[in-house]
Amino acid sequence: MSDRERQLIELAAQGHTDSSIAHVLGISEATVSTYWGRVRIKIGPYSRPELIATILHQQLDSIIEDLREQNRRLADKLQHVTGEQWGDPETNYHLKLVMEAPEAILIVRDNGEVEIANEEAARLFGYEREEIEGSPLINLIPERYRVVHARHREGYMKDPVKRKMAAHSASPGLRKSGEEFPIAASLAPVETAAGVRVMCIVRELDSAYTSSN
Structure with a gap:
């Protein structure tokens, strides 16, 4: 077009x-x-609403396909990172890759705490990085969904696998301001000397798209 x-x-x-x-x-x-x-x-x-929905679906599918490719490349690069390797982003290639990524990335421990949040993740949720790191991931989810999320996380950690971002799996995120907004995430487990870490690539979805579904 x-x-x-x-x-x-x-x-x-x-x-x-x-x-x-x-x-x-x-x-x-x-x-x-x-x-x-x-x-x-x-x-x-098609009718006007059908045209809008069809085109927004096409646009979102294209965005998600790009994110899947980014996720694959990042997951491959981080696959061999150990817990002791994070260190300083100025001297550590892998951490620098995460910190400077254009997408919001969270590295989460198996207990659900956020170990690393890059600058884009902090911006997306409205926090400083230091406020997110060391805090439970559920702080970034509306309270009414936290029990369900905890069950899903526990189930995922029993058999952690790469999970691609799906076009129709919008979930609610929660900014520091209290604002809720639609997000989608892809997951990739990373084996480290300190245990399994899960890399989450988070993308804010267009509200126009979610309202059309």
């Missing part, structure tokens, strides 16, 4: 009417209708 057609979909997903879209883009409503026609030719003869 063209940039203008993408703008049309993004504005429609935010709840804008054709009149509002025309005003925002500085075009006529007739031109907006023309763009809708072009989108239907490319995507299919």
